[in-house]
Amino acid sequence: MNPGAAALRAGLHRGRIEFRQHMSDSQDIWGAVFPPAVSLVVMYILRDSTVPGTDASLGSHSVPGILAMNVVLTGLMGLAIALTTDREDSTLLRAKAVPNGVLGYLTGKVVSRAAVTVASLFVVLIPASFLFGGLELGRVMSWVTLTWVLALGLIATLPIGAILGALFNGAQSLSVTTLVLMGLVAISGVFHPVDGFPGWLQLLAQVFPLYWLALGLRSALLPGELAAAEIGGSWRHAETVGVLGLWAVLGFLVAPVVLSRMARRESGSSVAARRAKAARRPM
Structure with a gap:
């Protein structure tokens, strides 16, 4: 078998194993469930509010945005962290020591994160189908x-996560990225149509x-008539x-290079330096 194909096959197997581990880890499950659960509660409180210009519930209108978030x-x-x-x-240094190990490692990470993401969507969809009307x-x-x-x-966003994970040296350094993403959530129509925003922000x-x-x-x-609330009046x-x-x-062009x-750059000395830096962080 071609070495690259063998690495991809090993990565798919690794991804399945990691997905099962995520689904049996209470901390991982809580991390995936908590943000959408909080969003659903907030939207349920706002269920009597309507999308401007329509009679549609703002709560049901926000469910797809919660899924996107x-x-x-x-x-x-998740992939970046x-x-x-x-x-x-x-872990990555050990994967590097195996022929095509990095390719198999990354394939496994992408597969497992994609599977966890898809599974977590049903955490939103199932209760939302009972809490909100108007979902098709x-x-x-x-x-x-x-x-x-x-x-x-997923194909558009997971490479960005891989790039961020490669550029930042530690999980704590990703906190700035999280703040940027929260800003994008605020302006991207997740909880409210963007047609009311200033033109430059749209x-x-x-x-x-x-x-x-x-x-x-x-x-x-959502029902087709709600497209009228979007930019251009269509989906x-x-x-x-x-x-x-x-x-x-x-x-896919940038991620492999990064x-x-x-x-x-991964080596025993770089891993040791990061561990020493982590040990000096205040608890």
């Missing part, structure tokens, strides 16, 4: 659209994949595919 937090940030953590405890969960096309939007969204939101991921998920789960599927596809291409440089 979960993709970013559980998938993108996993990479930085494994660099600190020398009974249509086949809803699930078809949900599937391709989610798949494309343009800024549309640069990033979170806006398009949330828009695509709304097109899957803009073509633009969604274009922007998310562009981010995916950029990610990750290969990061892997080359």
Whole structure:
């Protein structure tokens, strides 16, 4: 078997094992469940509020945005944190010692984080189907659209997580990135349509994949007439595919370069230096 293909096969197997471990670890489960659960509670409190210009509940309108936010937090940030953590405890260094080990390691991480992200979405969808009306969960096309939007969204965002994990030296250093992501959540229409924002802020939101991921998920789960509340008055599927596809291409071009440089820099001395730095941090 081709060495690269063997590494990918080993990575898929590793991903399945890590996914089962995540699903049996109470701390991992809590980390994946807590943010969307809090968001659902907030949206339930606001269930009597309506989307401006419509009679639709703001709570049900926000469910797809919560799913999009979960993709970013559980998938993108989860992968970034996993990479930085494994660099600190020398897991990545051990993978580097095996032929094509880094490729297998990264494949496993991507597979496991993607699987955890998909599983965590049902933590939102199942209770949301009972808490909120107006979600189009009974249509086949809803699930078809949900599937391709989610798949494309993961392909567009997971490489960004890998890049962040390679660039930052520790999980604590990612805190700034988390604040930036929370800012993007605020401007990307996750909890409120962006058409009421200033024009420059609308343009800024549309640069990033979170806006398009949330828009695509709304097109899957909400009634078609709610497209009137969006920019341009439509779900803009073509633009969604274009922007998310562009981010995916950029990610797959940049991530291998950044990750290969990061892997080359990994050594026993660099791991020891990070451990010494971590030991000096105040508790």
